[in-house]
Amino acid sequence: MATQQRRERERARRASLIVSAAREMAEAEGWDSVTIRKLADRIEYSQPVLYGHFAGRGAIVDAVALEGFEELAESMERARTSAEDGGELEAMAQAYLDFAAAKPAVFEAMFTLAEGLQFGDEALEPLKAGFASLYAVFAPLAGEGQDPETLTETGWAAIHGLATLNRDGRLRPGLQSQRLQILLQRFRGGSGA
Structure with missing residues (x-):
């Protein structure tokens, strides 16, 4: 049970990190600059990790x-x-x-x-x-x-x-x-x- 809760917290933290990074990039450079590849590079996760949280941009x-x-x-x-x-x-x-x-x-x-x-x-x-x-x-x-x-x-x-x-x-x-x-x-x- 504790392991599952930890995984859920970690998943929620990663999703929040993705959303925060997208907001920061969009505010700084506009939405055209926000791509899955650039987001993955920015938060230092692979693109498949991002797709594991969100279906796409x-x-x-x-x-x-x-x-x-x-x-x-x-x-x-x-x-x-x-x-x-x-x-x-x-x-x-x-x-x-x-x-x-x-x-x-x-x-x-x-x-x-x-x-x-x-x-x-x-x-x-x-x-x-x-x-x-x-x-x-x-x-x-x-x-x-x-x-x-x-x-x-x-x-x-x-x-x-x-x-x-x-x-x-x-x-x-x-x-x-x-x-x-x-x-x-x-x-x-x-x-x-």
């Missing part, structure tokens, strides 16, 4: 994305629950934007590269937790006759759009705070119409 990207969703959900929830009354939406939105700016490769894995993660009703728990934080701040803003989940999806899409366009250098620099304030005012200004 896509599965590693999915693991990085899942970690990212866990971190983003925790960050948004921490921001939301520690904000002053009335400041929850802004705090949560800022946490989202900060995460996207601080971890661009992880953000890319989460929303562009991940292939094996389901959203919506079939989502894994970290994805549901992130949506729950969003829902907690947007649902109370739903006007009469509005579906709170649809309003939450719309709010998420707007914040995500700001994060993505800013990250990709598609917006004029130095105006992110102003853009966020405009967006928040639109949502706070009533039923979201």
